[in-house]
Amino acid sequence: MTPALPSASLLAQLDDRSREIFRQIVDGYLASGEPVGSRHISRVLPMTLSPASVRNVMQDLEELGLVYAPHISAGRLPTEMGLRFFVDSLLQIGDVGPQERARMQAQVETASKERDFEGVLAEATGLLSGLARAAGVVAVDKADVRLKQIDFVRLERERVLAILVAEDGGVENRVLPVPKDLPASALIEAANYLNARIRGRTLAEARREIEAARVAAQAELDALTARLVEAGIASWGGAGRELIVRGQAHLLEDLTALEDLERIRLLFSDLETKTEVIDLLERAEEGEGVRIFIGSENKLFSLSGSSMIAAPLHDANRRIVGALGVIGPTRLNYARIVPMVDYTAKLLSRVAGGG
Incomplete structure (x- = not known):
């Protein structure tokens, strides 16, 4: 197996053509879960390149450990290392659209008037789960536990x-x-x-x-x-922490193969492991902003090959009180979901701070 190189080192080894072909492979995988072939890439590239030339670049990307061929005659899929490289170096983060932003804000504000904070968390987590088409998770301190x-x-x-x-x-x-x-x-x-x-x-x-x-x-x-x-x-x-999970059913949507169903079954099992889910969410609390965990980078997803996108929650004093995120297959729409998680975490932090 090719040893993992720092993202900066990998980026330096790829010219514009290689980056674009790699991006097409990742985009295709994130959209369909299917391998992307050289003929398709040669048709959609913004430059003129034959399928044979594309295959040569694919081979170079494979030698770098960024992609692999699931079958001898198939196209390529990104490896977990390739996904990490893509997220760290090539991902172009979008923004939450004005309609979604207004809907999320209205729903959280309404819930905050009608429910306690735990109820608001459950409402926001369910909303985020529906928008992301993945499982929503949140862990917060249960401050009154003695x-x-x-x-x-x-x-x-x-x-x-x-x-x-x-x-x-x-x-x-x-x-x-x-x-x-x-x-x-x-x-x-x-x-x-x-x-x-x-x-x-x-x-x-x-x-x-x-x-x-x-x-x-x-x-x-x-x-x-x-x-x-x-x-x-x-x-x-993680002791004395409340874990809320919403929207597991979204994980059953858009399955493309029996292997996908098996991975989702394993992910369902992962989500039942409260302690390890909380432990992973706590890792999201270690820094500011959104963190992305991909596949076997953490023990929780070592079998299911899943991903988590999560962000910390703060109170009025900027003290971390928990973390919120979504969990799903590694082909989550990172560019769309990252800003959603970030915006939802900020909304909930405002509620936690009484603002």
């Missing part, structure tokens, strides 16, 4: 299951890596230390309490137990 206890259970020599129980009966599980020489007594000691400080507190309160006592903890606990306490704190990122 904790009851945390336990650690060893799964293997180097893995521990952290079980966080809330007073409302909710349970969140996280698998944590630990040193293989961590004694069983450290699990008990770490759980006792945390439980003495988290009971009855919200996640934010508990985190502040324990992080404020970090120096004292390092003096009070041995090094391995202190590391486990820190890992336990870090694992709470």
Whole structure:
């Protein structure tokens, strides 16, 4: 397999003709999911080029790892690396049309007058799902969740299951890596230390309490137990978060092959994995603006080969309170959906901030 090169390095290796042929392959795939052949490309190129010359360029693109031939006599499809390169270097982002913008704003504003914030989120996520023809997802903090206890259970020599129980009966599980020489007594000691400080507190309160006592903890606990306490704190990122999924049925539209149906079945299974969906949405919170996750770049989509387009949500103080996005096949209409996700996130941030 061709090693992945930085997008800038790949871009430098492609002349205008190669870029245009690659763009035609990606555009064709995003539109139909079908391989794009040299004869078709030679007809639609803005320059005169024979099918044989197009095939030569296709071969060069294949050697760079940007495209592949699913069958010997077929045209080409973009690889996941090719899609990433396209998104990073060649994608021309559109804008939300005035009619769609007005509709989205009116629907969110109406929902904000009639429902609580969770209801507004559900409404906006369903709307975004319908516009994008994909599944809409959103994860936000459940600020009022109060904790009851945390336990650690060893799964293997180097893995521990952290079980966080809330007073409302909710349970969140996280698998944590630990040193293989961590004694069983450290699990008990770490759980006792945390439980003495988290009971009855919200996640934010508990985190502040324990992080404020970090120096004292390092003096009070041995090094391995202190590391486990820190890992336990870090694992709470998605705990106490509300996950809303809307519009999975849109994923069944426009299927072109049995392989597509199998990928969608796997994606449905992915969407049932609440923890991993929340974890991926949290990665979208790590920077400003929209982030795009493609296929096996993340473990959640390693089997279904799907994509997520997501953006963070903020409150009035610019504090991140969650993330919103859409999930679908890798042939999502990125140019159209990216600005939709961005605009919806800004609308919801305005509601969260009371604006």
